Amino acid sequence: MLNCQNVGALILYLGLEKVLCRQVESHLGTRGKPILARLWTLPLKRSNAVTRLGSYSYQGEYPKAIRLQFAQEDHQLRQTFLHEIAHYLDHQTRSNRRAYRAPHAESWQQWFRIIGGEPGDATSTAISALYQRRLKIVARCERCGVLLKRLRALSRGQNYLHRNCGGRLVPLDLEQHETPCR
Numbered sequence: 043m044l045n046c047q048n049v050g051a052l053i054l055y056l057g058l059e060k061v062l063c064r065q066v067e068s069h070l071g072t073r074g075k076p077i078l079a080r081l082w083t084l085p086l087k088r089s090n091a092v093t094r095l096g097s098y099s100y101q102g103e104y105p106k107a108i109r110l111q112f113a114q115e116d117h118q119l120r121q122t123f124l125h126e127i128a129h130y131l132d133h134q135t136r137s138n139r140r141a142y143r144a145p146h147a148e149s150w151q152q153w154f155r156i157i158g159g160e161p162g163d164a165t166s167t168a169i170s171a172l173y174q175r176r177l178k179i180v181a182r183c184e185r186c187g188v189l190l191k192r193l194r195a196l197s198r199g200q201n202y203l204h205r206n207c208g209g210r211l212v213p214l215d216l217e218q219h220e221t222p223c224r
């Protein structure tokens with residue numbers, strides 16, 4: 043699964059080809075064939091993101107890639123994959139493909155259902171845990187002393203206020219909080 047270079051390879055690995063071909067062809071007829079063919083060759087990329095489970099990228103009317111965070115649970119990975127495939131199908135079948143607005147509108151929801159997507163919020167305990175582990179202490183509130191945790195440092199040259207008390211958040215130099223190994 044981790045060696046899948048394109049979307050078609052993962053579709054085969056997950057055994058989704060029958061459902062996808064049947065559903066897409068029954069909804070689009072012969073128009074579905076080139077859309078399916080293109081889906082098969084769409085690049086599949088590995089993502090290390092911890093704030094999203096997957097994404098579909100495109101440039102204007104052209105599809106570019108599907109990205110997936112492979113650390114999510116098997117069942118959730120399958121659902122995320124269907125979510126992104128539904129974006130591809132929605133984008134490629136819209137009358138105006140140049141501007142893909144409102145990506146989770148009714149037309150996307152329909153595609154998601156058609157290809158076997160399950161309703162409900164996508165969550166992954168594994169990815170949430172990864173997210174928690176990657177948080178770093180980046181600042182301290184001058185007023186109340188609370189430590190702010192974030193994935194990335196605050197941008198330099200910008201002022202931030204602590205939402206709860208209004209105090210100024212002072213960036214901390216990350217290096218001085220590292221524990222020496224020796």
Ligand SMILES: [Zn+2]
Nearest residue numbers: 125129145146
């Ligand atoms: Zn989406």
Ligand SMILES: [Zn+2]
Nearest residue numbers: 183186204207
């Ligand atoms: Zn504060």
